[in-house]
Amino acid sequence: MAETTGKLKLGMVGGGRDAFIGAVHRSAAWLDGMYELSAGALSSTPEKAKASGKDLGLSDERNYESWEQMLEKESARAEGERIDAVSIVTPNHMHFPVAKAFVEAGFHVICDKPLVHSSEQAEELVRLVEQKGTVFAVTYNYTGYPMVKQARQMVRDGALGAIRKVIVEYNQDWLATKLEDQGAKQAEWRTDPKRSGIAGVVGDIGSHAENLVATITALELESLCADVSTFVPGRALDDDANLLVRYRSGAKGLMFASQISAGEENDLRIRIYGEKASLTWHQENPNYLRYKPLGEPEQVLKRGTGYLCEAAQRAGRIPPGHPEAFIEAFANVYRNAGLSIKALKEGRTPDEFESDFPTVADGARGVKFIEKTIESGKSSQKWIGL
Numbered sequence: 001m002a003e004t005t006g007k008l009k010l011g012m013v014g015g016g017r018d019a020f021i022g023a024v025h026r027s028a029a030w031l032d033g034m035y036e037l038s039a040g041a042l043s044s045t046p047e048k049a050k051a052s053g054k055d056l057g058l059s060d061e062r063n064y065e066s067w068e069q070m071l072e073k074e075s076a077r078a079e080g081e082r083i084d085a086v087s088i089v090t091p092n093h094m095h096f097p098v099a100k101a102f103v104e105a106g107f108h109v110i111c112d113k114p115l116v117h118s119s120e121q122a123e124e125l126v127r128l129v130e131q132k133g134t135v136f137a138v139t140y141n142y143t144g145y146p147m148v149k150q151a152r153q154m155v156r157d158g159a160l161g162a163i164r165k166v167i168v169e170y171n172q173d174w175l176a177t178k179l180e181d182q183g184a185k186q187a188e189w190r191t192d193p194k195r196s197g198i199a200g201v202v203g204d205i206g207s208h209a210e211n212l213v214a215t216i217t218a219l220e221l222e223s224l225c226a227d228v229s230t231f232v233p234g235r236a237l238d239d240d241a242n243l244l245v246r247y248r249s250g251a252k253g254l255m256f257a258s259q260i261s262a263g264e265e266n267d268l269r270i271r272i273y274g275e276k277a278s279l280t281w282h283q284e285n286p287n288y289l290r291y292k293p294l295g296e297p298e299q300v301l302k303r304g305t306g307y308l309c310e311a312a313q314r315a316g317r318i319p320p321g322h323p324e325a326f327i328e329a330f331a332n333v334y335r336n337a338g339l340s341i342k343a344l345k346e347g348r349t350p351d352e353f354e355s356d357f358p359t360v361a362d363g364a365r366g367v368k369f370i371e372k373t374i375e376s377g378k379s380s381q382k383w384i385g386l
Contacts (some may be wrong), residue, residue, distance in 0.1 A: 001083055001377065004102055004361070005299070006035040006335070007033065007034060007035055008034060008035045008036070008084040008085060008088055008341060008342070009035075009036060009038040009039070009082070009083045009084050009085075010029055010035040010036065010037050010038060010083060010084070010085055010086070010337050011026070011037075011038065011040060011041075011070055011074060011085070011086040011087070011107075012037060012039075012040045012041075012086070012087045012089065013033075013038075013040070013041050013042075013043055013067045013070070013086060013087070013088050013089070013090055013092070013094070013098050014041075014042065014043070014044075014088065014089040014091075015050060015052075015087070015089040015090075016040075016043040016048055016051075016052030016053075016055075017042075017043070017048060017051065017087065019053045019056065020186060021044075021089050021112060021380075022042070022089045022223055023140070024326075024327065024330060025087050025089050025110075025112070025330070025334075026153065027327050027330075027331075028057075028141075028327055028331040028333070028334045029087065029328035029331075029334045031327065031328065031331040031334075032279070032331060032335045032336075032338075034334070034335060034338040034339075035085075035338060037056060037058070037060040038058075038062060038080070038083055038128055038240070039058065039063075039070055039074060039083050039265055040052070040053050040056070040058055040062070040064065040070070040362075041064040041065065041067040041070045041185065042056075042096075043293065044090075044271060045106065046065035046066065047184065048275055049063075049064065049065050049066070050063055050065060050083045050104045052316050054115075057159050058113060059067075059254060062074075067094075067101075068101075068115070070076065070086075070353070071101055071102060071105060073339045074107075075105050079346050081272075082121070082212060083107065083316065084100070084107070084341055085108035085109065085110060085135070085337070085338075085341060086102045086107050086108075086109055086110070087111075088109065088110070088111040088112060089112050089196040090112075091189040091190075091196070092116075092117060092195060092196050092197050092203070093117060093194060093197070093246075094197075094272040095112070095114075095116050095117075096116040096117065096121040096125070099111050099116070099125055100121075100124065100125060100128065100321060103125065103128045103129055103132055103134055103136065103178060104128060104132070104133055104378060106134065108134050108135040108136070108337070108341050109134065109135070109136045109137070109340060110136075110137045110139065110189045110333075110334065110337055111137070111138055111139070111363070112138075112256070113137050113138050113140055113207055113208070113211075113358075113363060113366065114197070114203045114207045114363070114366055114367060114370060115138055115140060115363030115364060115367050116363075116367060116373070117194070117197040117198070117367075118367065119364070119367050119368050119371060121266065121353060122363060122364035122367040123236030123364060123368075124359075125179060125363075125364070126360050126361055126364050127349060129360045131181045133336055133344070135340045135341050135344065136182030136359060136360040136361055136363075136365075137333055137334075137336075137337035137357045137358060137360070138341065138358045138360065138363035139330065139333050140207075140208060140211040140212075140215070140327070140333075140358040141329050141330040142208055142212055142268065142283060142329060143211065143212070143215045143329075143357070143358055144315060144328070144329035144330060144331070144332030144333050144357075145281075145283075145286050145304045145315070145325075145329045145332075146286065146287075146304075146308065146312040146315040146316045146324070146345070147281055147287065147289040147301065147303055147312065148155070148212070148215065148216060148281060148314040149309065149311040149312040149315055149356075150289055150301060150308050150311075151216045151270075151279050151281055151289055151311070152217075152311075153280065153309035153311060153312070154291070154309075155216055155217055155218070155272065155274075155279075156218075156298040158230075158231075158244075159274075159276070159277060159291070159369070160272060160273075160276055160277045160278065160279060161274040161275030161277070162249070162251075162274060163217055163219060163247075163249065163251045163272060163273070163274050163278035164252070164273050164274060164275060165252050165253065165254075165272075165273040166213050166219065166245075166247075166251065166252075166253040166254075166257075166272050166273070167218060167253065167254045167270070167273075168209045168212055168213050168253070168254070168256075168268075168269070168270040168271075169201060169203045169209070169254075169255070169256040169257070169267070169268070169269055169270075170206065170208060170209045170256070170257045170267065171256065171257075171258045171261040171264040171267040171268075172205065172258065172261065172264055172265065172266060172267070173258045173259070173260065173261050173263060173264045174187075174259060175187060175190075175191070175200075175201075175232065175235075175239050175259035175260060175263070176232070176259070176260045176261075176262055177232065178232050178233075178234060178235065178297050180192075180235070185204050190204055190237075191203070191235055191236055191237050192236065192237075193236055196203060196237060197240060197370070198374050199237060199370050199373070199374050200230075200235070200236075200239055200241050200259070200377050201237075201239050201240060201241055201257050201258060201259045202228065202238055202257060202373050202374060203240050203256050203370050205268075206241055206255065206257035206369075206370070206373065207257065207275045207366045207369065207370060209255050209256075209257055209268070209270075210255070210365075210366055210369045211358065211362060211366055212268070212270055213253065213255075213270065213363075214362070214365065215358070216270065216272065216279075217251075217272060219247040219248070219249055219251055219253075220248045220249070221245060221246075221248070221369065221386045222247055222248045222374060222385065222386060223245075223246045223247045223383050223384060223385045223386060224245050224246070224369075224372060224383070224384060224386070225241045225243065225244040225245075225375075225376055225382045225383050225384070226241060226243045226244075226372075226376035226377045226382075226384075227243075227377065228240075228241045228373065228374060228375045228376075228377025228378070229241070230333025232260065233258045234256070238246045238377070239258070239259050239260045240256045240257070240259070240260055240261075241255075241256070241373065241377065242254075242255075242256050242257070243255040243256075243373060243376075247328050258331055263307050265284070266283060266284060267282075267283070267284060268282075268283035268284075269281065269282040269283065269284075275294075276293065276294055276295040277291060277292055277294060278291075278292045279291055279292075280292070285288065286303075286305035286324075286325050287302060287304075287323060287324060287325070288300055288301070288302055288303070289301040301318055302319065303324060304314055304316045304319055304320030304322070305322065307319050309352070311353060311356060314353055315328075315329075315332050323385075332355045332357075335359040336354055336355065337355050339354035340355050340357075346376035346383070368386060369386070370380070371385050372386055377379045
């Protein structure tokens with residue numbers, strides 16, 4: 001079939017006025033000119049949803065009062081007129097009902113993380129996506145950084161030898177005080193079990209740490225021992241977690257996730273130690289990857305250079321020396337999901353580069369990790385198998 005041209009029509013659920021992550025997703029979707037925001041149900045209240053859509057220039061007929069209305073109206077449109085995909089940027093508790101309904105209706109989905117509240121919900125989504133054959137991307141955006149893709153390739157190529165130890169940490173301080181009592185919308189829902197789920201920091205950023213290890217190393221978790229804490233008095237969910245991890249290969253790991261670490265902004269970093277060498281990557285300085293061979297000088301690999309692997313080069317947009325970071329990494333998830341959608345429209349299977357994004361299966365694994373971490377944190381047994 002001929003190559004599909006033109007922009008993909010994107011609908012969005014959530015992400016209206018006062019929502020941080022909605023603007024991030026829209027910026028990522030727009031960056032490569034692959035999507036146009038064609039429809040939206042941008043808030044949980046009809047009035048705010050309509051006002052938010054008007055802010056963004058949505059037409060009155062596709063500026064919906066609820067996601068249910070959007071699903072009904074878009075499903076009734078002719079092929080080629082309806083939206084191609086829906087972006088779900090709501091608080092966590094709405095991910096499952098919205099994603100399930102749109103997948104069942106045959107729409108492609110791009111969903112924020114964590115995927116859903118439970119493994120049962122996650123497994124149902126995995127089955128539905130397999131049944132419908134739709135694209136389902138989960139926005140673990142740190143996988144989109146070029147140097148993360150380079151690290152993954154170096155591990156695959158054996159540059160480190162067998163992996164022995166992985167240390168991943170994600171430290172923030174924005175919840176060091178009881179911000180949820182001060183009218184901060186992002187803090188309110190993230191610390192509310194009804195909306196956030198069973199976990200606070202473990203679900204919000206601990207899930208990123210787990211996904212980063214899995215993406216780069218392909219190591220499979222065997223068991224974990226978690227010390228999960230709530231430091232801020234009166235907070236309903238965890239705000240700090242420290243894990244010992246065992247992998248099926250025999251490798252060992254440490255994971256830290258904290259939102260009460262004073263002075264830290266978005267300190268995500270990973271160190272991977274193999275038999276022959278190690279790799280270090282730091283999200284706050286993301287354009288560099290440090291490679292340390294045993295007994296040899298340290299090497300610093302840089303984004304935008306011709307010696308990187310093809311996936312890392314494809315993930316870059318600008319020449320070396322120009323900082324490229326958060327929005328661009330998010331955009332790489334959107335771009336590859338969009339390329340996969342276009343491939344399916346052309347009647348072909350997406351290639352390895354088009355399908356290079358976190359999937360519903362990655363999201364389901366992340367949900368299980370969250371559950372087991374909280375289980376271990378509450379247990380006297382501590383070591384919990386996965």
